[in-house]
Amino acid sequence: MLEINDVRAGYDRTTVLHDVTVAVPHDGVAAVLGHNGAGKSTLLRTAMGLIRPSHGTVLLDGEDITRLAPHQRVARGMAYVPQGQQSFPHLTTAENLRLVADGSPRGGGRDAITEALDLFPVLRELSHRRAGLLSGGQRQQLAIARALVTRPRILLLDEPTEGIQPSVVAEIETTVLSLAARGGLSVLLVEQHVGFAMRAAERYYVLEAGRVTSSGEGGTGAERMVREALSV
Structure with a gap:
């Protein structure tokens, strides 16, 4: 590949x-x-x-x-998750995922968000929390989920x-x-x-x-x- x-x-x-x-x-x-x-x-x-x-x-x-x-x-x-648990800290978990999905040239969309949340159920529970208030582990899960919604x-x-x-x-x-x-x-x-x-x-x-x-x-x-x- x-x-x-x-x-x-x-x-x-x-x-x-x-x-x-x-x-x-x-x-x-x-x-x-x-x-x-x-x-x-x-x-x-x-x-x-x-x-x-x-x-x-x-x-x-x-x-x-x-x-x-x-x-x-x-x-x-291709999708890349760098070090540092990167996200948009002032946006909620759900907004982080929607922003990336909507801008994806491969058309991830709502189905891709659902699939990512199925992989990281804790993010569904924290969907309305700002990313900057998540723990380090939760931010890392969000960073991976953001990459996955692009359907790489x-x-x-x-x-x-x-x-x-x-x-x-x-x-x-x-x-x-x-x-x-x-x-x-x-x-x-x-x-x-x-x-x-x-x-x-x-x-x-x-x-x-x-x-x-x-x-x-x-x-x-x-x-x-x-x-x-x-x-x-």
Whole structure:
């Protein structure tokens, strides 16, 4: 679904990613793991078009989208949930979802909002509460729901469990696993929780200093190898 091939990218004159290649399977999950500063967020921002690579290509379902703007990638079915539990804080939960659904080029609409609320029932209970008054875990669920109402073909998640209370981490993990299992959606997951990432992912990639140092098939059997790769 998504292929990032030999990508070199960074900020100004600083190169962060060094010839990185990552592939996300159709209707599957690829996980990218690594310590802080390894280049994980830069990889997602490059995939989404927020950073233009100096070398390499980004392909979506075989189409070269390397030079497309972010809104053009959204129109082709990409959605991105960055770090920080982002939302419009002065709007209610329901207004946040409607605003994104109404502006979606893929026509999410009311049905897409209902589907997102089915995945995160707590948001239905908090539909009239301003997003800025939600807890961190609730805002993260809202951020993911906002991406899902665009009816994406591929979802980019940047550390969705970072700084979240354990009970909500379990809910987010269950949701990502169910999305991957039902088909129709591919996920590129950046995650620090190795257990969660390996349960979800068909493929994994370990980044260190902007380079892929380890990769392979996901699954719980790969967890030990990944932990060893991260401990180096």
